[in-house]
Amino acid sequence: MNPDQVGLLIVRVWVEPGSPRPARLQLRATTDPAAGFTRTHTLTDIEEAIEAIRAFLHSVLPGDGPAPGAVSPP
């Protein structure tokens, strides 16, 4: 990995009472903190959020190999 590579990820979580899918998981990410957050994505599913976090970590740590459980093309 590039030793100067930096990643910043903030997960905001809140609940919308009364919604059929009440969880709100908002991911704000950047690999260039000086430029501010470059990606914002909001999800309602915890597993999807975990996958998004995993993908972000692998994007910051490219030499870290494929994500565990990642499906390789045939």
Added chain:
Amino acid sequence: MTSHILSVRLLGRFGLLNGPAALAVPPGTERLLALLAVRGGAVGRSRIAGVLWPEVTEPRARACLRSALLRLPPAARPAVQVTPTELALVRAVPVDLHAGQALARRLLDPATRPVGPDLGSAALAVLAAELLPDWYDDWVVAAGESWRQLRLHALEALACHLAAARRYGEAAAAAVAAVAAEPLRESAHHALISVHLAEGNRSEAIRQYGRYARLLRAELGVEPTAALHRLLGPPGTPGAVTLGDTTWATLRR
């Protein structure tokens, strides 16, 4: 020069102000003043050095701290209380964040009905501002999230107070600021729709509901809650907004 005319601005962008004039401050000193202003009390020198310069050795971090103190503009030196072990911003130096937090707590206090400046345009401007938005240090991000949560609730409460006072234009502006701060937060849309309904502007309320519904579908694939939909029911139905104290109860979910 006395310290009482000095003030620190943290909302929107950093500023060390001498009356209305901004003093030029080197970046390291700026971060030191911001940390002291955010913490709001005495902070140990070792802790400050570790927080502000985490990537260097402890002796080097302490040297950076000494350098930041030495570079404090002479006019600003009365603002910082220095002891051999701790530093603090002098209590008499106003910090806009602290004023904003106090304002937000007054607006959210159910036993208080705010009047005067708490309902003015300056209050809205304070609550609409982020804490040091271009700073990404851990301690700023954590403090910024805390302020964000407080101001989101306070903006909705401000909209509610202004609507109860029949100041609908300002109430809508406060609710719009809440929506802008977090477009997916339903209570912000609830506040804005309620203001439109309280003003008798049903068509605008329906348009706002539609905008929020489209956003939710596009972003999350979900619909607004039944409670929000009930707001648009005909007058007299459960959840429909009326003026006065009922507006309170409806907005302050």
